[in-house]
Amino acid sequence: MTIEKLSDAITELDSDILDRYFIMKQSLDEKKNPRKRTLVKWASLAACLCLIITAGIIILPYIVEPPLEGPYTYYYVGDIVESSLGTVTFENNNTSEGKCTFILEKKTNDPICFAFRGYTILREYIDKDGVALQEVQQYHIITPYGNYKEAANNHIVVDDKLIITVNGENVDTIPMDCGTYEITIDYSQLYDMLDGIRPAVEVIGFKKFVSFVFGDDGIER
Amino acid sequence: MELQRKQTATMSDEKIVDLYWQRDEQAIKETDIKYKRFLLLLANNIVHDMCDSEECLNDTYIGAWNSIPPARPVLLQSFLATIIRRTAINRFNANKRQKRIVSEYTVSLSELEDFIADEGDMNAEMETKELAKVISNYVRSLPDRQMYIFVSRYYIADSIATISNELGCSVSTVKREITSIKNGLKKHLESEGYVL
Numbered sequence: 160m161t162i163e164k165l166s167d168a169i170t171e172l173d174s175d176i177l178d179r180y181f182i183m184k185q186s187l188d189e190k191k192n193p194r195k196r197t198l199v200k201w202a203s204l205a206a207c208l209c210l211i212i213t214a215g216i217i218i219l220p221y222i223v224e225p226p227l228e229g230p231y232t233y234y235y236v237g238d239i240v241e242s243s244l245g246t247v248t249f250e251n252n253n254t255s256e257g258k259c260t261f262i263l264e265k266k267t268n269d270p271i272c273f274a275f276r277g278y279t280i281l282r283e284y285i286d287k288d289g290v291a292l293q294e295v296q297q298y299h300i301i302t303p304y305g306n307y308k309e310a311a312n313n314h315i316v317v318d319d320k321l322i323i324t325v326n327g328e329n330v331d332t333i334p335m336d337c338g339t340y341e342i343t344i345d346y347s348q349l350y351d352m353l354d355g356i357r358p359a360v361e362v363i364g365f366k367k368f369v370s371f372v373f374g375d376d377g378i379e380r
Numbered sequence: 381m382e383l384q385r386k387q388t389a390t391m392s393d394e395k396i397v398d399l400y401w402q403r404d405e406q407a408i409k410e411t412d413i414k415y416k417r418f419l420l421l422l423a424n425n426i427v428h429d430m431c432d433s434e435e436c437l438n439d440t441y442i443g444a445w446n447s448i449p450p451a452r453p454v455l456l457q458s459f460l461a462t463i464i465r466r467t468a469i470n471r472f473n474a475n476k477r478q479k480r481i482v483s484e485y486t487v488s489l490s491e492l493e494d495f496i497a498d499e500g501d502m503n504a505e506m507e508t509k510e511l512a513k514v515i516s517n518y519v520r521s522l523p524d525r526q527m528y529i530f531v532s533r534y535y536i537a538d539s540i541a542t543i544s545n546e547l548g549c550s551v552s553t554v555k556r557e558i559t560s561i562k563n564g565l566k567k568h569l570e571s572e573g574y575v576l
Contacts, residue, residue, distance in 0.1 A: 162489050162492065163473075164508060164511065165489075165492055165511070166469065166489055167469075167508045167512075168508050168509075168511035168512040168514075168515050169512070169515060169534050169535055170462065170465050170466055170469060170512075170535075171462075171508060171509055171512035172512060172515065172516050172519065172531070172535060173512075173513070173516040173520070174453070174455075174458050174459070174462070175520070176516055176519050176520055176527065176531065177455070177457075177458035177461060177462070177531065177535070178454070178455045178458050179524075179527065180458075180527065180528060180531040180532075180535075181455060181457045181458055181461075182455075183524055183527075183528050184528070184546070187528075187546050187547070191546070191548075
């Protein structure tokens with residue numbers, strides 16, 4: 160054996176040994192360079208935080224029950240509400256008949272709609288703590304309003320269960336033009352459709368979210 | 381510019397090898413970005429001349445281009461290291477005929493010379509590859525630290541100071557380990573029938 164033969168043999172070391180060597184070398188380099196590791200660690204944390212924030216921004220609207228904009232404000236029979244849309248007066252409500260009446264003074268041509276919220280019970284069950292719970296499907300039942308269908312998220316939107324009367328005449332939708340309108344909404348079909356109805360009707364528009372409350376017994380407040 | 385280069389994200393070995401298989405010359409560029417510094421270091425450890433090291437590097441890229449495919453190395457660094465070591469040793473031997481070269485490679489080899497007999501005692505029947513297998517089996521059996529020292533010293537031809545710095549230990553510790561590795565290699569070769 161010569162030194163040259165030995166050197167040539169070392170050149171032909173099996174590749175798994177070299178692989179093991181380079182993996183160990185990389186590990187040693189990383190230990191030697193804590194600043195690089197720290198930078199990588201903080202960069203990873205920052206990336207995770209951005210991801211969480213972005214996910215929250217995207218997902219949160221689907222978790223929180225949406226108004227289209229702004230908080231709910233509750234009004235009762237006899238209340239008058241002013242907004243950039245105009246003025247809405249809650250004239251009366253008869254829960255047993257399933258009808259409510261509003262006076263709408265429209266100042267703009269912006270579309271608005273009236274929306275009811277309700278639910279059907281999909282199943283009832285007992286959770287691990289012994290609490291009786293219901294799994295429900297939620298609904299928005301609205302006077303026809305294109306944008307609202309897209310904003311309804313996990314609620315099923317229905318726009319043909321309300322019978323709308325404007326100034327004594329049946330119509331398909333709330334008028335767009337400026338003007339004063341007496342609007343009666345017959346929501347009696349919801350009693351057959353749903354297992355429960357929230358005791359409020361919402362007036363939805365671009366500018367403001369208004370919710371008019373009516374009790375089960377239809378008593379004015 | 382060097383700082384910018386270091387901060388560039390490098391492609392994975394798998395993707396670079398795919399480029400070779402697609403005969404995309406971007407493979408060479410990506411190989412250069414990822415491994416140039418290491419390959420030059422290895423070559424220079426042997427030939428001790430930067431111009432010769434650059435030529436070895438170019439020969440290595442050609443060798444890789446001609447070998448992949450059919451080869452499909454998993455760890456590209458190991459594959460390239462083998463090519464450039466061969467190339468650099470050939471260049472070293474060619475230069476040696478003309479002049480004496482002092483390099484870490486010759487120093488590391490001289491450490492092994494003390495248990496290698498003269499050329500006249502060479503076992504003619506043992507081929508280089510068989511010897512490589514025997515040595516590989518020995519190195520494979522070493523603990524990580526000693527394996528690392530062996531490859532660093534006798535394959536990469538790193539200096540003892542460099543190895544001690546990488547392992548975070550003293551030079552004297554590395555020297556003691558090298559002595560132990562040499563003694564173990566000698567016993568292993570003798571047990572495999574080599575007359576030393």
